[in-house]
Amino acid sequence: MPVHDLGYRNWEGSRTARILRPMFVARSGVSLVWRRRWLRTMLMLAWLPIIVPAFGIFAFEYSATEPEMRQVVVQVLSGPFQRPDLAQQAISDPAEVRHEVWTMLILTFFRYPQLSAMVLLVGLIAPMLVSYDLRSKAYLLYFSRPLSPTEYILGKAAVVWFFLGMIVTIPALLLYVIGILLSPDLSVIGETWDIPLRILGASVVLLVPTTAVAMCYSSSTSESRYASFAWFATWILGFVAYQFLTFMNVRRPPRRRRGGPDWQDLDIDFDRYRLLSPYHTLGKVESWVFGLDPTEGSVWPAICLLLIITVVGFWIVRRRIIARLSV
Amino acid sequence: MTGLLGPNGSGKSTLIKSLLGLVRTQQGSGSVLGMEWPQRVREIRDQVGYLPEDDCYIAGLNGIESVAFMAHLAGLPGTEGLRRAHEICDFCDIGEERYRPVESYSTGMRQKLKFAQALVHDPPFLILDEPTTGLDPDQREAMLRRIRTLYRTHGKSILLSTHILPDVRSVCDQVIMLVGGEVRIIDTLENLSRPAEPTVHIAIYGDSAPLAGRLREDGFSVTEDSDGSLRIAGIDTDQIPGLWQKAAETGACVRRLTPAMNSLDEIFFHAASETELR
Known part of the structure; x- marks a missing residue:
């Protein structure tokens, strides 16, 4: 018996507002996930790709004064980005193309390394969020407090959003800040004020539907490994199906003198099978958010699909939880 | 202190879940702690400590974190929630085990943990669904003693749902008996015994x-x-x-x-x- 044991004492104090209770669900989830060493390592690794766009912005801003950097910018814009017109403009009038170059670099960061990191991270975190609670019947504890299923879902989703925000939104905003710090004067903020808003918009596009799908899988089973499998299968099968159906008739793409294949000359309909692949659907909407959508098809089918996935995903999670409570 | 009795499948747990708004009711109304039921079930839940019959825990947390988490969910602020969690663990005789992951707890320990979680926000009304299941005779007696203390010394209202009739006899003064989802008996234990x-x-x-x-x-x-x-x-x-x-x-x-x-x-x-x- 501890020496400080005073038996039961009544407690009187002010309680926190009920609207803040989902925050405790999120905080507990974040703290649980944070304990895993592999996750901390992964978060650190997920920040590494920022070096490439950061160097791009650095090179662009210094190209006005450093001829060597100018050469690098021309090579990058003409090569990987396939925008020789932009490369010429970057030499003649950098201020005019600053907004486009920055958004292009940030979109590339969003589109390729971070989208892949997101798939991996969500696949490792989200499946256990609800399925563990179903297996250990923890929902009885959560809902013995004044917490609604919607608030519970919000709290759990916030765990995923927190970690995705750490690897996607914060690095992208940091890129923007780096750009501002490297630019000649603060008037650049006036030219690029919309970029942080576009970053936040693209983050929402990336975070919300993916969380809905991952939580939907998680709530469908008490075995998190099945949910993980379903999550990765969705991305891999979608990606492979899109690539196969879009490029199956292309035998030998003509090659440029330098760089990769010249897809534009092949008259490929990139949008026809896009909705099959979550990766490409998200990419289309993100490009649209950044104002850099390179394909001709309308973005609205992709937006509608993501909206439907989000609503249906969260609805299924809610339904599954309510169904469990009734047992 | 009221004992809720009834054979298996009589609807005890369903009644409790209905009181807490965990299952939707098709008809009926009432009041719990002066609050209209079922309109204000979330406010009711704020004032109720519920010990579920099922073996339930939040995976990954240790004992003290589980209790503190339930305190925070009930609205106790950060440090105060943790302090209160320690205090309740002492009351429930959860010693150094409070620093162990709950997955490693025995059935009896989990029962004590659930009791601590139900109690941590100092609710005026406790709903205890089979609180002595899985406890050895000493622990069972200690649990009943705690329940009696809460009722007699601290003025808690307690609804004790159990199959173990000696538990009801030893701590309850009223009995509700459910059979097939209907209230068959509702009276004081004294009247019923006569x-x-x-x-x-x-x-x-x-x-x-x-x-x-x-x-x-x-x-x-x-x-x-x-x-x-x-x-x-x-x-x-x-x-x-x-x-x-x-x-x-x-x-x-x-x-x-x-x-x-x-x-x-x-x-x-x-x-x-x-x-x-x-």
């Missing part, structure tokens, strides 16, 4: 037949129990001296004379099988 007509049990050394015969001659209803004792119905307290007199006259040596009570087991059995109590 037979329909005043009755005494009398145990005799040796042959009880002469005394039984004499009592029957005087108009009492006498039956002989399996242990040889006599059950005399319809005898008032003021007639007890006369009973001693008759025992002396018939040469019966009285070993024990006690007022007969309906046992809870008997009440439970009769209610469940729809027979009328004697």
Whole structure:
């Protein structure tokens, strides 16, 4: 018996507002996930790709004064980005193309390394969020407090959003800040004020539907490994199906003198099978958010699909939880 | 303190979940702690401590984190929630085990943990669904002692749902018995224990037949129990001296004379099988 044991004492104090209770669900989830060493390592690794766009912005801003950097910018814009017109403009009038170059670099960061990191991270975190609670019947504890299923879902989703925000939104905003710090004067903020808003918009596009799908899988089973499998299968099968159906008739793409294949000359309909692949659907909407959508098809089918996935995903999670409570 | 009794599938847990708004009700209304039910179930949940029957825990947390988390969910601020969690763990006799992951807890430890979680926000009303399941006799007695303390010293209202009738007998003063989803009995334990007509049990050394015969001659209803004792119905307290007199006259040596009570087991059995109590 501890020496400080005073038996039961009544407690009187002010309680926190009920609207803040989902925050405790999120905080507990974040703290649980944070304990895993592999996750901390992964978060650190997920920040590494920022070096490439950061160097791009650095090179662009210094190209006005450093001829060597100018050469690098021309090579990058003409090569990987396939925008020789932009490369010429970057030499003649950098201020005019600053907004486009920055958004292009940030979109590339969003589109390729971070989208892949997101798939991996969500696949490792989200499946256990609800399925563990179903297996250990923890929902009885959560809902013995004044917490609604919607608030519970919000709290759990916030765990995923927190970690995705750490690897996607914060690095992208940091890129923007780096750009501002490297630019000649603060008037650049006036030219690029919309970029942080576009970053936040693209983050929402990336975070919300993916969380809905991952939580939907998680709530469908008490075995998190099945949910993980379903999550990765969705991305891999979608990606492979899109690539196969879009490029199956292309035998030998003509090659440029330098760089990769010249897809534009092949008259490929990139949008026809896009909705099959979550990766490409998200990419289309993100490009649209950044104002850099390179394909001709309308973005609205992709937006509608993501909206439907989000609503249906969260609805299924809610339904599954309510169904469990009734047992 | 009210005991909620009923055979398996009688609807005890469903009733509790309905009170907490965890299952949707099709009809009916009422009030819990003066709050309209089912309109204000979330406010009701804020004022209720619920110990679920199921083995449930939040995976990955250790004992103290689980209790502190429930405190935070109930609205206790950060540090205060943790302080209160430690205090309640002390009260519930959760020692150093509080720093172990809950997955490693025994059934009894998890039961104590659930009790601490139900209690941490100091609710005025506790709903305890099978709180002594999985506890060894010492721990069971300690748990019942804690429940009694909360009721008697701290004025908590307690609804105790259990199959273990001695638990109800030892701590409850009211009983609700559910059978097939309907309330079959609702009364104080004292009233229920009292037979329909005043009755005494009398145990005799040796042959009880002469005394039984004499009592029957005087108009009492006498039956002989399996242990040889006599059950005399319809005898008032003021007639007890006369009973001693008759025992002396018939040469019966009285070993024990006690007022007969309906046992809870008997009440439970009769209610469940729809027979009328004697």
